[in-house]
Structures are given as C-alpha cells and as structure tokens.
Amino acid sequence: MPDSTKQNKTHSVSISGIFLSIGTGLSVPLAHFTSTSNSVFGILGRLEFASTAIFPLVIGGEADYFSYPGDDNYMTQNLLTSYQTKIFSYGLTAEFTFARLIKSHYTIPFLCIDVKSNKITRTISGISGSVPPPVPLKESRVSFGAGFGFTLFVLDFFVKYNYMKELSSFGVYAKLKFPLLRF
Secondary structure, eight states: OOOTTOOOOOOOOOOEEEEEEEEEEEEEEOTHHHHHBOOEEEEEEEEEEEETTTTTEEEEEEEEEEEEEBOHHHHHHTTEEEEEEEEEEEEEEEEEEOTTTSOOSSEEEEEEEEEEEEEEEEEEEESTTOOOOOOOSEEEEEEEEEEEEEEETTEEEEEEEEEBTBTOEEEEEEEEEEEEEEO
C-alpha cells in the first residue's frame, strides 16, 4: 500500500547557454532610401542567451554593418562621383520560437524583434565645381525591426523589416549559430 504522506516532488533543471551567431544578408532600401541608395550585402554578429527558464524566448545583443552604394540616377542628377551610406548598428534582440507547435528538433519557426542604435556615415564627392546635396555626413538614429524566420539545426534564415524613418529597409538574412557556454 503506497504511503499517502509522501508527495511526488519534481525538480525542474534549468539548462542555459550562450551562443555566438555570425551571418550575412541582403538589405534592400525602401521608400526615400531607395531613391538615393542601392541594395547591399552586409554582415551581422549576435550574442544570444537561451534558457529553459525563459523558453521559448531567446534574448541577445546584435551588431551589424551595411555600406550602401549610391544610386546611379541620384548621383548623375546631383553631379556626384561617389555617394555611400554606411550604417553600423547595435542593440537588443529577442526571438520567440514556436518549438512547442512543431515537434521537430531541426526546424523551428520564430518571430524576431529588435531595437538598435545606428551610427550613419555618408561619403559624398562631387564632380569638379559641383556642390553635393545638403545631407548630414554623420548622424545617429534609433531603429526598430520585426521579422520572422526558421532555424535548421544551427543555421537560421529570416526576413526582417527595419524601420528608421527615411532610411528604412527590408532584409533577407542567414546566420550560423555556435554554442559558447553551457550552464
């Protein structure tokens, strides 16, 4: 006869880890940004924290760099020999995985959001005697991003809309994830 005074105790063990992700992606300028700049491939790096204690949420920090070349029509109309917009951004990211909906160890869909600080630098040079258009050569802005993707074991593919007023863009990205620490 079982003893009714004993209670079943279940201990949940929290498994956590830190991951490094590196990747690349194609960023396509939107709205006003598309009239001055062309699409470009850039690089990104992310440090992520995942834990069964906060599952299905994955939080992290990300840095990325894109150097957009000037649009030929824009440069011709403004008598420019070169026009380049370089954007270095860094900030906080969060991903919400749908691992509980799809019972797969290899393919997991997710939603992602981020908020970033952006350092924007423009290099402009005009044809001899011409005056470049009045745009700030250096500025800082905050951007917000949202997108979705899926994980294939250690490789993530995702698309994301990045809102930064007239410098908004849409991106298609891929990143490779490496575990750094497990605790």
